[in-house]
Amino acid sequence: MSPENIDEALVDAAQAGSTGAFARLVERHQQALRAFLRRTCGDWAHADDLAQEAFLEAWSKIGRLETGASVRAWLCGIGYNKHLTALRSAGRNRAREAAWEAEKPPSSSTMTDERLTLEAAMSELLPDQRACIALCLAADFSHAEAAEALGLPLGTVKSHVTRGRARLLQALGGSDDGR
């Protein structure tokens, strides 16, 4: 059974009210969703909170997920909307920024210079650009799948990826050797 078929069977069962099937979906997709949100918002603790909220919303809206749709893209779309809502909430954002310094993941202390440079360059990108990079370069989303997840036109996604990639490589001191 292919991963897509497994997802489809689990979604069918979850739509029929099976919390066990939904728990399997959480297990299967938590890594992708949390990685995407960590790269998009930069704050690991906040990203995990958003991922949890996204799963809870997914549970309440699972009935609306169409048969054959990509569960991963759907979840990332919900997570991204939650991230944008949080960004718009300026007060919360300021509080998060203060908390971020205190709650920075332990790995940050052992980050290489390149990782720190990448993180700094990512933080300078626009939210949509970051999201496109997080899906298409950091994960293995196709441009079409990213467009579906983020609700952006395909051309916009391609342009965000190309420009974002160039800026990241420029910050890292590398050359654009491919595209």
Add this chain to the structure above:
Amino acid sequence: MTDADDRLRALFAGDEPPARDPAFSTAVMAEVARRRFIADVALAGAVAAAGGFVLWAFWPAVEPALLGLSRGLVPVMACLTLAATAVGLLDGWLVRPSPRNHG
């Protein structure tokens, strides 16, 4: 896929959470269960309140019918009670083990 893409992907891999994270999954499912419980309790409360309101609203019409029904049911219930008692006693007598002669 170019070398530059591979390099970026390798750097991004540092953000990757574990493939299996029981603590995260459990936290999500505990919250799902909590919300489901609250929704169930709210639904049961709403149904009970609606039922109570309907009964209160229609009580003047329902009361005579219930009284008539209960009067009609008294002989039936009495017969059923007697029959149940008889069956219970008879059953106990029938299945009672026969006394053994130990002498």
